[in-house]
Amino acid sequence: MSLKTPYYLIDERRLLKNLKVIQYIKESSGIRSVLALKCFSAWSVFGLMKKYMDGTTSSSLYEARLGREKFGKEVHAYCVAYTKDEIREVSRFSDKVIFNSYSQLKSFYRLVQGCKIGLRLNSGISYSHYDLADPARRFSRLGEPGMAVIKDASNLISGVMFHFNCENSDFRNFSLNMDYISRKYSHLLKKLEWVSLGGGIYFTQKEYPIEKFCRILKNFSNRFNVQVYLEPGESVITQSAELVTSVVDIVRNRIDIAIVDASVEAHMLDLLIYRDSAKIEKSNNGKFKYMVAGRSCLAGDIFGTYYFKSKLKIGSIIKFTDTAGYTMVKKNWFNGLTMPSIAVKRLDGSIELTRRFGYKDFVSSMS
Numbered sequence: 610m611s612l613k614t615p616y617y618l619i620d621e622r623r624l625l626k627n628l629k630v631i632q633y634i635k636e637s638s639g640i641r642s643v644l645a646l647k648c649f650s651a652w653s654v655f656g657l658m659k660k661y662m663d664g665t666t667s668s669s670l671y672e673a674r675l676g677r678e679k680f681g682k683e684v685h686a687y688c689v690a691y692t693k694d695e696i697r698e699v700s701r702f703s704d705k706v707i708f709n710s711y712s713q714l715k716s717f718y719r720l721v722q723g724c725k726i727g728l729r730l731n732s733g734i735s736y737s738h739y740d741l742a743d744p745a746r747r748f749s750r751l752g753e754p755g756m757a758v759i760k761d762a763s764n765l766i767s768g769v770m771f772h773f774n775c776e777n778s779d780f781r782n783f784s785l786n787m788d789y790i791s792r793k794y795s796h797l798l799k800k801l802e803w804v805s806l807g808g809g810i811y812f813t814q815k816e817y818p819i820e821k822f823c824r825i826l827k828n829f830s831n832r833f834n835v836q837v838y839l840e841p842g843e844s845v846i847t848q849s850a851e852l853v854t855s856v857v858d859i860v861r862n863r864i865d866i867a868i869v870d871a872s873v874e875a876h877m878l879d880l881l882i883y884r885d886s887a888k889i890e891k892s893n894n895g896k897f898k899y900m901v902a903g904r905s906c907l908a909g910d911i912f913g914t915y916y917f918k919s920k921l922k923i924g925s926i927i928k929f930t931d932t933a934g935y936t937m938v939k940k941n942w943f944n945g946l947t948m949p950s951i952a953v954k955r956l957d958g959s960i961e962l963t964r965r966f967g968y969k970d971f972v973s974s975m976s
């Protein structure tokens with residue numbers, strides 16, 4: 610079947626590879642894993658994912674609801690700040706409600722009594738390449754930093770959430786950080802039923818020392834007698850989708866520039882935020898050099914500069930790889946550009962177009 614570009618293509622076989630790693634970690638360490646919906650919420654593949662994961666975690670009321678309705682199993686609700694109006698609804702969809710601050714915990718714990726209650730802690734440590742995404746940055750509002758307050762909070766909660774890793778493929782760093790939080794919070798941890806270690810750990814990367822990782826998780830869980838949770842986003846879906854585009858025009862301004870029927874700003878926004886280039890398959894490596902750019906009016910809407918095996922022409926297909934995480938969840942209607950469809954390559958190899966967006970969706974996103 611040939612689909613009309615642009616489209617994101619999610620490959621279930623690729624996804625399965627990551628899910629099997631998670632399954633192995635679960636079995637050998639006893640942890641539970643919940644998918645971070647803020648990274649990836651393409652629910653047409655949740656049928657596969659829920660066989661290998663224990664549920665979802667959220668950043669808002671709507672994500673919690675999506676987790677309940679489309680994934681099922683356990684729902685962790687977290688939000689940097691809930692409004693009072695939201696909190697009862699949140700509790701209806703969730704198994705756990707994790708507050709970001711002691712002040713929210715105190716204000717709302719009575720309203721979520723059917724749920725397990727947790728507090729996010731700001732341990733003051735982190736692993737991140739970017740200040741913008743660093744939860745331990747100066748004046749960070751993410752999680753409760755005060756030790757005295759945490760002591761007071763401990764009677765109201767059954768668990769805590771830490772989230773201090775971001776794209777962390779450095780196992781040694783992870784290990785040292787686990788020692789650090791074990792020491793710093795040992796009194797609190799002993800009183801709890803569950804501890805979530807958040808996301809950002811790159812355990813699906815090729816060389817990641819899975820056995821050692823499992824041992825640390827298991828030791829931590831045994832030492833404090835807690836159920837450990839991981840909240841992976843990127844590491845679940847890494848390398849499992851591509852953005853398929855077509856060349857619409859080729860222009861020249863000292864170099865050759867291929868303009869495709871998608872946009873960085875609208876369809877792969879994180880590349881701009883983190884000043885990164887899109888990836889394309891290495892097999893494309895050749896001698897024809899092009900800058901590949903998007904068709905929004907933003908001057909810097911550039912996917913990257915690549916060497917192709919053959920000359921590009923209008924209609925040539927360009928596939929950007931590793932486009933599952935923080936892409937579809939951030940796509941927007943900037944410039945009113947055609948939004949990429951979402952398609953899924955199922956385990957049996959068949960391709961299913963699961964969503965097409967049109968003018969109606971554009972209009973209904975505004976009034």
Ligand SMILES: *Cc1c(COP(=O)(O)O)cnc(C)c1O
Nearest residue numbers: 645648772808809840841842843
């Ligand atoms: C973003 C986030 C995650 C997922 O992070 P990844 O880097 O995609 O694994 C998990 N938990 C919390 C609290 C987050 O903010």
